[in-house]
Amino acid sequence: MFDKLVEYFLKFPGIGPRQAKRFAYFLSSADNEFVDELSKLIKEIKNNAVQCVSCRRYFENSKNDASNRCPICSSLNRNGALLMVVEKNLDLDNIEKTGIYNGKYFILGSALSLKNEKQNTLIFKELFNKAQKEKPAEVILATSATLEGENTARYIEKILEPLPVKVTRLGRGLSTGTELEYIDSETMDNALKNRK
Amino acid sequence: MFDKLVEYFLKFPGIGPRQAKRFAYFLSSADNEFVDELSKLIKEIKNNAVQCVSCRRYFENSKNDASNRCPICSSLNRNGALLMVVEKNLDLDNIEKTGIYNGKYFILGSALSLKNEKQNTLIFKELFNKAQKEKPAEVILATSATLEGENTARYIEKILEPLPVKVTRLGRGLSTGTELEYIDSETMDNALKNRK
Amino acid sequence: MFDKLVEYFLKFPGIGPRQAKRFAYFLSSADNEFVDELSKLIKEIKNNAVQCVSCRRYFENSKNDASNRCPICSSLNRNGALLMVVEKNLDLDNIEKTGIYNGKYFILGSALSLKNEKQNTLIFKELFNKAQKEKPAEVILATSATLEGENTARYIEKILEPLPVKVTRLGRGLSTGTELEYIDSETMDNALKNRK
Amino acid sequence: MFDKLVEYFLKFPGIGPRQAKRFAYFLSSADNEFVDELSKLIKEIKNNAVQCVSCRRYFENSKNDASNRCPICSSLNRNGALLMVVEKNLDLDNIEKTGIYNGKYFILGSALSLKNEKQNTLIFKELFNKAQKEKPAEVILATSATLEGENTARYIEKILEPLPVKVTRLGRGLSTGTELEYIDSETMDNALKNRK
Numbered sequence: 195m196f197d198k199l200v201e202y203f204l205k206f207p208g209i210g211p212r213q214a215k216r217f218a219y220f221l222s223s224a225d226n227e228f229v230d231e232l233s234k235l236i237k238e239i240k241n242n243a244v245q246c247v248s249c250r251r252y253f254e255n256s257k258n259d260a261s262n263r264c265p266i267c268s269s270l271n272r273n274g275a276l277l278m279v280v281e282k283n284l285d286l287d288n289i290e291k292t293g294i295y296n297g298k299y300f301i302l303g304s305a306l307s308l309k310n311e312k313q314n315t316l317i318f319k320e321l322f323n324k325a326q327k328e329k330p331a332e333v334i335l336a337t338s339a340t341l342e343g344e345n346t347a348r349y350i351e352k353i354l355e356p357l358p359v360k361v362t363r364l365g366r367g368l369s370t371g372t373e374l375e376y377i378d379s380e381t382m383d384n385a386l387k388n389r390k
Numbered sequence: 391m392f393d394k395l396v397e398y399f400l401k402f403p404g405i406g407p408r409q410a411k412r413f414a415y416f417l418s419s420a421d422n423e424f425v426d427e428l429s430k431l432i433k434e435i436k437n438n439a440v441q442c443v444s445c446r447r448y449f450e451n452s453k454n455d456a457s458n459r460c461p462i463c464s465s466l467n468r469n470g471a472l473l474m475v476v477e478k479n480l481d482l483d484n485i486e487k488t489g490i491y492n493g494k495y496f497i498l499g500s501a502l503s504l505k506n507e508k509q510n511t512l513i514f515k516e517l518f519n520k521a522q523k524e525k526p527a528e529v530i531l532a533t534s535a536t537l538e539g540e541n542t543a544r545y546i547e548k549i550l551e552p553l554p555v556k557v558t559r560l561g562r563g564l565s566t567g568t569e570l571e572y573i574d575s576e577t578m579d580n581a582l583k584n585r586k
Numbered sequence: 587m588f589d590k591l592v593e594y595f596l597k598f599p600g601i602g603p604r605q606a607k608r609f610a611y612f613l614s615s616a617d618n619e620f621v622d623e624l625s626k627l628i629k630e631i632k633n634n635a636v637q638c639v640s641c642r643r644y645f646e647n648s649k650n651d652a653s654n655r656c657p658i659c660s661s662l663n664r665n666g667a668l669l670m671v672v673e674k675n676l677d678l679d680n681i682e683k684t685g686i687y688n689g690k691y692f693i694l695g696s697a698l699s700l701k702n703e704k705q706n707t708l709i710f711k712e713l714f715n716k717a718q719k720e721k722p723a724e725v726i727l728a729t730s731a732t733l734e735g736e737n738t739a740r741y742i743e744k745i746l747e748p749l750p751v752k753v754t755r756l757g758r759g760l761s762t763g764t765e766l767e768y769i770d771s772e773t774m775d776n777a778l779k780n781r782k
Numbered sequence: 783m784f785d786k787l788v789e790y791f792l793k794f795p796g797i798g799p800r801q802a803k804r805f806a807y808f809l810s811s812a813d814n815e816f817v818d819e820l821s822k823l824i825k826e827i828k829n830n831a832v833q834c835v836s837c838r839r840y841f842e843n844s845k846n847d848a849s850n851r852c853p854i855c856s857s858l859n860r861n862g863a864l865l866m867v868v869e870k871n872l873d874l875d876n877i878e879k880t881g882i883y884n885g886k887y888f889i890l891g892s893a894l895s896l897k898n899e900k901q902n903t904l905i906f907k908e909l910f911n912k913a914q915k916e917k918p919a920e921v922i923l924a925t926s927a928t929l930e931g932e933n934t935a936r937y938i939e940k941i942l943e944p945l946p947v948k949v950t951r952l953g954r955g956l957s958t959g960t961e962l963e964y965i966d967s968e969t970m971d972n973a974l975k976n977r978k
Contacts, residue, residue: 195431195434195435195439195452196438196439196448196449197450199431199432199435202424202431205424206413213403213404215483216404216480218439219448219479220403221436222435222439222441222479223441223499226436228398229432229435229436232395233429233430233432234429235395235398236425236428236429236432237426237429238391239391239395239414239417239425240422240425242391243391243392243414245418252392252415252418254393256391282415282766282767283415284408284411284412284415284767285765287411288766288767288768288769289766291771292769292770292771292774292775294771294778295774334778336777337766338760338764338766338767339762339764340763340765343765362782363782364759364777364778364780365757365760365776365777365778365779365780365781365782366761366777367756367758367760367780368730368756368757368759368761369731369759369760369769369777370772370773371731372731372761373677373730373735374680374728374729375674375676375677375680376680377680377761379683379685379686380762382687384757384759384761385758385761386686388757388758389726389757390754476962477962478962478963480963481963484962484963484964485965485970487967488965488966488967488970489967490971490974491970491974533962534960534961534962535959535960536958536959536961539961558978559978560955560956560973560974560977561954561956561972561974561975562953562955562956562957562973562976563952563954563955563956563957563972563976564927564953564954564955565954565955565956565966565969566928566968566969567926567927567928568927569873570873570876570925570926571870571873571876572876573877573880574880574957575879575880575882576958578877579882580953580957581952581953582882583953584952584953584954584976585922585950585951585952585953586951586953587823587827587830587842587844588830588840588842591820591823591827594816594819594820597816599801599805599808605795607875608796609794611870611871611872612795613824613831614827614831614840616828621827622825624790625821625822626821627787627790628787629817629818631783631784631806631809631817632810634783635783635784637811644784644807644810644811645784646783646784646785648783675807676804676807679803695811
């Protein structure tokens with residue numbers, strides 16, 4: 195059973211064998227109250243942390259809102275004309291922390307890998323339907339500037355092509371801290387094209 | 391509730407805010423079966439992973455042995471004349487993996503910090519009683535070669551002084567990979583004294 | 587003398603005490619030919635590696651060109667309408683390696699620190715004169731996206747204000763590898779503003 | 783010539799292409815006095831930093847001692863009964879810094895690689911002759927606790943076998959900072975054998 199718990203922790207993001215074992219020992223020696231409460235919280239997270247039917251974000255439905263829409267999607271203060279597509283919940287959290295963006299979101303989710311094509315197709319369809327129905331003026335593709343992120347963005351551009359919506363991508367160029375001595379040619383190319 | 395789960399994960403060894411959040415999102419989007427099983431395993435770890443009454447190690451009592459002694463303490467093939475004192479379960483696991491040591495153990499446990507003097511006193515008393523009763527020929531202090539580890543070893547030496555037991559400490563010197571160009575003076579001192 | 591050589595190596599960019607000592611020992615045990623040739627090369631670098639009178643770049647004047655203009659400044663294939671201002675020779679080298687830019691350059695030089703105001707003033711004046719005389723259509727400020735780089739760019743913008751030249755800065759946004767989960771608010775702000 | 787200087791710097795220990803280039807630019811823009819003095823120092827290092835005929839260490843022969851023996855070898859305060867064999871000048875420097883050892887040294891030198899067998903043979907012969915002539919009570923092999931260092935030590939043990947000298951090796955065990963959780967089996971084995 196100890197080994198089985200270790201196996202479960204190994205499935206957690208970024209956790210290797212030594213840390214998984216450390217978690218299991220930690221719980222073995224933790225007091226009963228901590229362990230019971232943790233066990234309960236984990237069980238309940240699936241009931242309380244619902245996935246927003248509108249943006250696919252996980253949020254705590256504390257008000258037991260029957261609509262299952264997250265606070266951002268329900269808010270009247272957010273600009274519905276802008277729909278930003280991000281990869282993960284943590285991306286959304288980080289962008290919200292900057293306080294710069296006031297539009298709506300759509301989250302592709304961790305599912306977006308090459309492994310699960312069927313689910314990807316469903317998610318992309320959901321995005322298409324949302325854009326078709328809500329008619330935002332602009333969809334901003336905010337995927338990471340990595341090979342995978344670029345591929346995802348390119349793929350979504352194609353999917354949204356039939357719709358009369360403007361599709362943009364986040365600007366490329368020097369990010370904070372970039373030094374010219376170490377700049378890669380792709381970033382230099384973008385920085386030069388996007389100079390102003 | 392999401393935030394509370396994040397708080398609980400923050401208490402896990404080596405886990406910071408970002409990773410705690412990542413865990414919570416991971417569980418939010420994991421399938422029900424995984425979450426239910428994990429919740430169950432965590433709850434049961436306290437029942438099945440019992441602390442050995444003899445060496446204080448946590449182990450899975452799969453045979454439901456009423457004596458609550460771990461396989462090493464119960465084994466007739468381990469040399470009872472040697473008692474090695476280690477800091478953590480993971481230290482014992484690592485030493486067992488080397489296959490070099492065939493004696494018994496006593497685990498001080500994560501409790502051994504300056505924060506919890508009362509519990510420390512209890513643990514040291516338990517070690518004293520065990521050494522008095524089991525009469526090993528030698529107690530080997532296998533604490534880490536850090537300031538805290540050295541202090542702990544020195545403290546235990548004093549505690550065991552009244553007993554007619556030989557108390558030793560692991561040899562100090564060059565560990566695998568040590569280069570003379572970078573050697574610290576303490577290690578050099580030990581390596582020179584322990585040359586042979 | 588050994589210590590004096592170590593001191594000299596300590597002035598090299600990025601070299602600490604241990605490495606400076608290592609260099610001195612390396613030379614002590616190197617063969618005569620190597621040391622003599624190195625000594626000669628170092629002495630001659632000041633004669634042969636001249637500073638271009640036009641862009642302030644150091645280059646090897648192998649053709650003994652009396653004009654003391656570097657190959658880029660002398661070239662007829664480079665677009666004289668673009669003048670890119672960079673901080674260091676290594677920045678220019680790296681940008682040239684990308685093969686993306688075909689204009690001319692001006693190098694501020696390592697002198698550009700807050701320590702040497704008098705020399706900075708001279709360099710900025712040289713840039714002003716060059717821009718006034720050569721009349722490029724655009725001056726591109728390619729300083730690093732660091733606090734110091736931004737300050738330098740802002741300062742140069744003011745200096746060039748009296749001239750009828752367009753002054754631009756490299757585009758800001760996601761650089762290759764930027765992940766939304768870790769993006770800072772300045773980069774997010776730029777990436778959002780520069781979306782397209 | 784610039785490229786040739788870069789090539790020379792690439793031969794310096796631990797220097798890669800970018801740093802070699804940085805050095806060359808640094809010298810291009812350094813003032814004449816610095817460059818001239820450095821060039822002179824490098825040229826003279828070969829004359830002034832002589833190799834001690836007794837221990838093979840490089841030292842500055844500032845007193846122009848005709849014996850070409852380093853201060854340690856000449857000193858009457860160092861214990862001639864102990865001869866410590868080290869790999870590099872920097873090892874000796876570091877050991878001296880600890881102030882723990884008061885015997886004499888013999889330096890194998892950077893030459894000790896598998897590449898240059900002929901020179902290695904000469905060096906080992908020199909060590910044999912020195913030990914035979916000076917008759918130290920003990921030769922301490924202070925090579926690094928790496929595969930190469932162990933091989934060297936084993937090789938020297940064989941070479942000195944014919945002589946009536948005690949040959950020892952630095953003690954192995956926990957070095958400062960070693961944690962039991964991460965200890966390798968070789969170090970554990972040594973630490974256990976050398977416990978006391």
